[in-house]
Structures are given as structure tokens and as C-alpha cells.
Amino acid sequence: MLPVDGIPTPEDIMAKMPPPERLARGPVVMVECFQQIPCDPCTHACPRQAILPMKDINEIPRVDYEKCNGCGQCISVCPGLALFVVDLTYSEEEALVKLPYEFLPLPAEGQVVAGLNRAGEEVCPARVVKVVATEKMDKTAVIWLAVPKNMAMEVRHLKVKPRGTTVICRCEDVTLEEIEHLIKVEGVRTLEEIKRLKRCGMGPCQGRTCLPLIAREIYRLCGTEPDSLAWPTYRPPVIPLKLGVLAGGGSDDAQA
Amino acid sequence: MKREVRFAEIAVVGGGPAGLCAALEAARAGARVVLLDRQDHLGGQLIKQTHRFFGSKSHRASQRGFKIAEALTREVASHPAVEVHTGATVFGFYEDGVLGVEQKGRVFYLKPARVIVATGAAERTLAFPNNDLPGIYGAGAVQTLVNVYGILPGRRVLMVGAGNIGVIVSYQLLQAGMEVAAIVEAAPVIGAYWVHAAKVRRAGVPIYTSHTIKEAYGKREVEGAVIWQLDGDGKPIPGTEKDLAVDTICLSVGLSPLIELLAQAGCRLAYVPELGGHVPLRDENLQTTVPGVYVAGDAAGVEEASAAMMEGALAGLHAAYSLGYGQQDYEARRAAIREQLEALRSGPVGEKIRRGLSKAIIQL
Numbered sequence: 001m002l003p004v005d006g007i008p009t010p011e012d013i014m015a016k017m018p019p020p021e022r023l024a025r026g027p028v029v030m031v032e033c034f035q036q037i038p039c040d041p042c043t044h045a046c047p048r049q050a051i052l053p054m055k056d057i058n059e060i061p062r063v064d065y066e067k068c069n070g071c072g073q074c075i076s077v078c079p080g081l082a083l084f085v086v087d088l089t090y091s092e093e094e095a096l097v098k099l100p101y102e103f104l105p106l107p108a109e110g111q112v113v114a115g116l117n118r119a120g121e122e123v124c125p126a127r128v129v130k131v132v133a134t135e136k137m138d139k140t141a142v143i144w145l146a147v148p149k150n151m152a153m154e155v156r157h158l159k160v161k162p163r164g165t166t167v168i169c170r171c172e173d174v175t176l177e178e179i180e181h182l183i184k185v186e187g188v189r190t191l192e193e194i195k196r197l198k199r200c201g202m203g204p205c206q207g208r209t210c211l212p213l214i215a216r217e218i219y220r221l222c223g224t225e226p227d228s229l230a231w232p233t234y235r236p237p238v239i240p241l242k243l244g245v246l247a248g249g250g251s252d253d254a255q256a
Numbered sequence: 257m258k259r260e261v262r263f264a265e266i267a268v269v270g271g272g273p274a275g276l277c278a279a280l281e282a283a284r285a286g287a288r289v290v291l292l293d294r295q296d297h298l299g300g301q302l303i304k305q306t307h308r309f310f311g312s313k314s315h316r317a318s319q320r321g322f323k324i325a326e327a328l329t330r331e332v333a334s335h336p337a338v339e340v341h342t343g344a345t346v347f348g349f350y351e352d353g354v355l356g357v358e359q360k361g362r363v364f365y366l367k368p369a370r371v372i373v374a375t376g377a378a379e380r381t382l383a384f385p386n387n388d389l390p391g392i393y394g395a396g397a398v399q400t401l402v403n404v405y406g407i408l409p410g411r412r413v414l415m416v417g418a419g420n421i422g423v424i425v426s427y428q429l430l431q432a433g434m435e436v437a438a439i440v441e442a443a444p445v446i447g448a449y450w451v452h453a454a455k456v457r458r459a460g461v462p463i464y465t466s467h468t469i470k471e472a473y474g475k476r477e478v479e480g481a482v483i484w485q486l487d488g489d490g491k492p493i494p495g496t497e498k499d500l501a502v503d504t505i506c507l508s509v510g511l512s513p514l515i516e517l518l519a520q521a522g523c524r525l526a527y528v529p530e531l532g533g534h535v536p537l538r539d540e541n542l543q544t545t546v547p548g549v550y551v552a553g554d555a556a557g558v559e560e561a562s563a564a565m566m567e568g569a570l571a572g573l574h575a576a577y578s579l580g581y582g583q584q585d586y587e588a589r590r591a592a593i594r595e596q597l598e599a600l601r602s603g604p605v606g607e608k609i610r611r612g613l614s615k616a617i618i619q620l
Contacts, residue, residue, distance in 0.1 A: 039310040041317045078308075
């Protein structure tokens with residue numbers, strides 16, 4: 001219960017749900033504001049006046065769902081971060097949730113993050129479709145998340161998965177989680193692809209540290225034996241050399 | 257020893273939201289104002305408030321607190337009738353209405369015709385075993401440390417108190433990269449606006465109402481805290497202890513109005529728990545029982561900064577009016593400010609404030 005643990009009840013949520021026929025037509029705002037507090041910026045935020053004017057700033061916002069087109073311009077204006085836009089028509093399997101986000105680093109478009117429910121529990125993976133963070137929004141970004149359709153009314157926050165502490169490529173600072181993401185989510189299967197995406201093998205060690213480790217991950221996740229895996233081409237120089245040394249410029253303090 | 261006393265029309269003590277608005281309103285009415293603040297910069301507690309404010313759009317709602325401080329400070333600094341003294345602490349209110357001021361190691365005395373005391377409030381603390389261990393702070397202090405100085409007090413924090421400050425600071429500590437182990441609140445319900453509570457909760461912070469801190473522990477600094485549940489009478493229930501590994505404990509257990517100068521001035525005080533403790537009795541214009549001495553903001557009763565700004569404006573307006581300034585626009589301006597203040601307080605969350613004010617506001 002909100003006043004006791006900060007979590008709105010299913011009944012609280014039901015009361016804030018836009019009409020089903022409106023939800024079926026596309027993106028629409030959901031105002032998760034449950035308490036009369038002196039606050040009215042949302043009523044001035046909508047270019048279509050879909051959030052109705054208040055007589056008293058202590059009123060709870062009311063929405064004309066027919067006027068709302070789900071643009072989400074109101075989201076970053078709410079001091080309580082209580083406005084969301086839900087689009088159940090986004091695709092066959094997925095719904096879109098637009099939510100306010102005030103943490104750094106911002107997720108990248110295309111990144112898979114954890115979708116969190118109103119209790120802060122991870123409920124599903126969520127794909128970042130768009131990150132809107134203009135000057136005017138003054139550091140309250142709006143993140144568009146694609147989530148499984150049955151999670152549209154659950155996901156209200158996100159967690160950027162930590163980078164992890166297991167380093168695979170020391171030269172280019174790439175972690176195990178990033179390699180796993182490439183293989184599991186992006187469908188990458190070869191060392192060559194990983195080299196081009198993450199520069200693994202292109203640093204000072206020229207792949208001595210990372211390539212065997214990455215090969216093992218590919219084997220672990222895809223079953224490809226290392227001997228059937230194409231190894232990137234070894235090109236000179238195999239150790240870092242100063243261009244001046246290579247050009248015969250006379251400097252002999254080349255560092256390995 | 258010879259002491260020189262300067263004369264002034266209106267002195268405003270404290271350059272937070274109430275003091276800034278008091279100075280601006282009085283100056284705009286035509287009075288000359290001396291604004292004193294003990295910090296090196298104006299803005300009071302606004303300068304660390306990185307969250308968007310509630311309130312009315314027409315009065316800066318949805319703006320972040322520190323941006324409001326910047327805007328008000330600019331307006332005050334550019335007004336020719338306001339003389340700003342920063343680093344200036346008013347250390348005493350003497351007979352005949354003389355203020356003693358310390359500034360950069362030197363002392364001067366000021367005799368204003370009107371004084372507006374906008375000194376704000378102080379954080380309260382809590383008595384529990386080992387509460388003197390390094391790592392235990394006031395939540396407001398931590399907010400300053402993190403948002404003004406960019407310093408994290410630790411890695412994992414227990415927040416004691418789920419009022420607006422406790423919940424907002426918890427959120428800002430998450431933003432700064434700390435982990436918030438829990439928020440505990442002795443009352444059976446969350447005091448903060450529910451939208452604040454909902455946003456820290458969905459970020460994964462558990463909120464335990466009817467819980468308090470039993471003790472802190474650690475050798476040289478905080479290594480953990482034990483919390484426990486309270487029964488319906490507020491008594492701890494043995495066996496409900498939870499041990500939290502934290503290196504920081506923030507106390508957000510209320511504020512007390514800073515009324516020392518008003519007490520020295522001889523203002524009649526009343527103990528009003530709804531307003532945070534001892535507050536001066538005053539009339540609708542924020543004038544205390546000592547003629548010419550006004551109070552505004554948290555010093556008059558702990559409330560939101562948006563209300564403090566309106567109170568400051570009312571006090572400044574009346575102080576100037578009483579000196580003969582702004583006679584023409586007075587009624588209209590007064591009505592406009594009062595309407596704003598009324599709107600901020602008229603809802604269900606203003607009920608406690610209204611109850612408190614009914615005990616503190618008198619006819620003079």
C-alpha cells in the first residue's frame with residue numbers, strides 16, 4: 001500500500017488505467033498520481049490540453065484520453081515522476097512504455113536493460129528504443145522501453161545492468177557481460193565480428209589475452225569448437241612500435 | 257569601546273527562499289533593504305535541492321530548487337535597493353532592536369527600522385546507542401555534501417525517516433551512485449508525498465514503516481545498523497531486529513525552527529508541534545508580538561520552500577508598507593500572494609500546517 005511501503009495496490013493502478021478502447025488505439029498517458037498535493041505543472045505541459053486545467057492546485061490530475069496522443073511531453077515536467085505513456089499497439093509481441101529517468105549513465109538506444117516494477121523488482125528484460133533528453137527537459141530524460149506486452153502495466157523503471165567486473169579484453173576494457181551480450185542478444189558468432197565491434201585484438205597485446213578467452217565464450221554459448229573458428233589475421237607489428245622507429249627515424253626508445 | 261551603529265530601513269536575516277523573497281518584495285515596493293546571510297552565497301537550502309519543486313506552475317513549480325536559488329539570487333543582486341552581505345552572521349538581537357553582525361572576523365552593528373527574521377531551521381537528531389560513530393549524519397548535511405560539494409559519504413546508506421527530506425535525499429543518493437539499504441519510518445505511514453515514495457520504491461529501495469533504528473555498530477566508524485519494528489504504541493518489538501550492513505546512516509527526523517534571535521528580541525513564543533517546535537506568535541502579515549519584527553519561512557514553522565517564498569514576500573511587502581512604501585499596490589499585491597499561499601496549504605497535505613498556524617497566528 002502506497003502510504004505504508006510506497007507501492008500502489010492493483011486497485012490503485014486499475015483506477016488510473018486509461019479506458020481499454022483508448023489503450024487499444026495506441027499510445028496514451030497514464031497518470032500515476034494518487035494523492036492530493038499542491039502541484040499543477042502537468043496541466044500546463046500538454047500541447048493539446050489533454051491534462052485538464054485545475055481549479056485548485058491540490059486536485060488530482062484528470063485526463064481527456066481522447067485528446068491525448070501519447071506524445072509524452074508531460075512526462076519530464078512532473079516533479080513526482082508520476083506520468084507514463086503506454087502503447088499496447090507497438091508490435092505483435094511488445095508494448096512500449098515511456099518513462100522518466102534521472103540517473104546517469106543514460107542507457108543507449110538498442111541496449112537491453114532490466115525492467116523494474118513498482119516494487120523495484122526486475123520483472124523482464126526491456127529494450128531501449130529511444131532516449132529523449134533535450135535541453136528543455138532539464139535532465140529528466142524520457143526513455144522508451146519495448147517490453148513484453150503483458151509487462152506494459154508492470155514496468156515503471158529500469159536498471160542499467162552493471163558492466164561487470166570480469167574483464168576479457170584489458171587493452172580495450174571489455175567485460176564478460178559485454179561479450180555475452182554480443183553473442184546472446186546481438187547474435188554475433190565470430191571473433192572477427194567481435195574484433196570489429198569492440199576492438200578486441202586491436203590493442204597493444206594484439207589479441208594474446210582476449211582472443212582465447214572470447215573463443216571459449218563462443219564455445220560455451222554457441223558450441224563452436226575453437227579449431228573451427230576463424231582467427232583474425234595477424235598483421236605486423238606484433239608489438240607496439242613507434243612510427244618513428246619503423247620509419248627509421250633513429251629513435252631507439254621503443255616501448256613494449 | 258566605541259561601537260558604531262549603522263541605520264537601515266529593513267534588515268532581512270537569512271538569504272534562503274523566505275529571505276530572498278522578503279528582500280525582493282520590500283525592495284520592489286520601494287524600501288531599502290540590507291540582506292544578511294552567514295553563508296558565502298545566497299539561496300539557503302535551495303542550492304542543494306536538485307529535484308523539481310511542487311506547487312503552482314505560475315510560481316516556479318517543476319523548476320529545480322537550485323535553479324530557483326540562482327534566479328532569485330540574480331534578481332536580488334541586480335536590484336539597486338538591496339545591499340547584500342554574505343559571510344555575515346547575525347549573532348545577537350540587542351536592546352533597541354540592534355543587530356550584532358560578524359563578517360569575516362569583524363563585527364558591526366545594525367539598527368534597522370524593520371527586521372525580517374528568516375533564519376530557517378536546524379536538523380534534529382535521534383538518541384540511539386553509538387549515535388556518535390563517524391558515518392552518521394543529518395540527511396540535510398549529506399544532501400549538501402553530495403549535491404553542493406560532490407562528495408559521497410559512503411557506499412551504502414540507511415535512511416532514518418520517510419518524510420519528504422528523507423525520501424528525496426534517498427533518491428538523490430541513488431542518483432549519486434550510493435546504494436540505499438532501506439528507509440525506516442517510526443510512524444505507521446510514510447510522511448513524504450507518495451509520488452516521492454513510489455519513485456524510490458520502484459528503484460528498489462525498501463521502505464519499512466513502523467520501524468526505527470535500534471543501534472549503530474562499528475569499531476572506528478559505522479559498519480552496520482540494527483533496525484526493529486514498533487508496535488501500535490510505538491514500542492519496539494523484540495525479535496524483529498534486522499541487521500543491515502551499511503557504512504552511512506542518515507537521520508531525517510524533522511527540523512526545528514531557528515528562533516534564537518526572535519527569542520532575544522522578546523517575541524512571544526508558543527510550542528506548536530505541527531510547526532516543528534517553538535515558533536513566534538505572529539499576525540497574518542508575519543509580524544511578531546514585537547512591533548517591527550517579522551518572521552518568515554521555516555523559522556516561522558517548518559513547511560515547504562514554496563510556502564517559505566510566499567511568507568517572505570508577505571513579510572517584505574508589509575514591512576515596506578508600514579514604512580510608507582508601496583501604498584498604492586499594497587492591497588492587490590497582498591491578496592495575490594495570500595491566494596498563492598492559501599492554494600499551497602489548502603489541500604489534505606496542508607492539514608497539519610493549517611492546524612499549527614491556527615495556534616500561531618494571532619490578532620495583534
